[in-house]
Amino acid sequence: MTWYFTEDPAVFRAAAGPLLAAEPARNTTVLTLMDRAVRLGWWADPDGRVTGTVAVAPPCVPLLGAVTVAAARALASVLPYGPGEAPTEVRGETGPVEAFADAFAGATGRSWAPGVRLRLFRLGTLVPPDPEPVGRARVAGPEDVPLATGWAREFARDIGDDPDARDLTGPVTERVTEGRLLLWEDPGGHPVSMAAVSRTLEGQACVHLVYTPPAERGRGYAAGVTTAVTRTALATGTEQVLLFTDLANPTSNGLYRRLGYRPVTDHLSAVFTAP
Incomplete structure (x- = not known):
């Protein structure tokens, strides 16, 4: 299982399109930011099926789409960023965000604190x-x-x-x-x-x-x-x-x-x- 990254929305959509179409609600922040993100990523299973997404808002804020806790934890160690660009926060569904935050803090010596807690609603x-x-x-x-x-x-x-x-x-x-x-x-x-x-x-x-x-x-x-x-x-x-x-x-x-x-x-x- 691997994370892949690109700066090209067309490349990202070609890879992650089936997941974006199947889970548009859980990927809403990624979809909204896709054309303005500084980096886009997708998590692929061994069979090539994409089961996770991330969009990085400028300057360096990962916004997690539909993603598993394991994929979020792995993302913390492979997310590419340059000098002075380390994430200042991460946003997404609660479980994956906590997993990313714990792993990133453990690897960098930083600590983290919960910010705003939100609930996503869908119209019935x-x-x-x-x-x-x-x-x-x-x-x-x-x-x-x-x-x-x-x-x-x-x-x-x-x-x-x-x-x-x-x-x-x-x-x-x-x-x-x-x-x-x-x-x-x-x-x-x-x-x-x-x-x-x-x-x-x-x-x-x-x-x-x-x-x-x-x-x-x-x-x-x-x-x-x-x-x-x-x-x-x-x-x-x-x-x-x-x-x-x-x-x-x-x-x-x-x-x-x-x-x-x-x-x-x-x-x-x-x-x-x-x-």
Whole structure:
């Protein structure tokens, strides 16, 4: 059993395509990052069958796809990276992440601590909120980019990420340009919540950037805009609609269950300290 690596998405897709197609939900982060990853990898059994994937986000953050604990443990010793590029964290399903973190820490003298714990949900049957919140959803336009970028920064801060770690204007603009970011407006026409959806890859898309400013929470706006963006994904023929929630946030976990989303697997980020 062996890990193979490439920087070419076409080579990766040719090798790992059957697994990506068979397990699109468990490989959603790999699929989303595939064209922007600094490195892609696949784990092959002795018969050549691919049973694991990884995408390395810049500068050097492994994102584990569907992968076994044994493969994740082996990855810690063979993942290629240059001087000064050692992983600062690893993300993926909880068991494989813990296996990678333990093996990497043991080999490098580092320690690691658990970061954000997430739960991956997949839509069963959409159940719109009843009663529906007041207002309406609309597709965000170019004039909404500054507002949505500001909210994206607040969203990043809420989930424990550093909003200054990367430019968010570009990704927000991309979603707006492609019609994948929706706003919920109150009856006065003021934006009060937002949600976006990824591009559809291998029949699946992921709802993200669900954010409501603190002053507007508790009015059902997040339920309204999540329902709307879910419908947008379904209308394009998406077979599986996914989303991640912070396990420390019982409000959002309860909301998505009420809307018809069902748990798939739990995820963890493991953060490494300096040696």
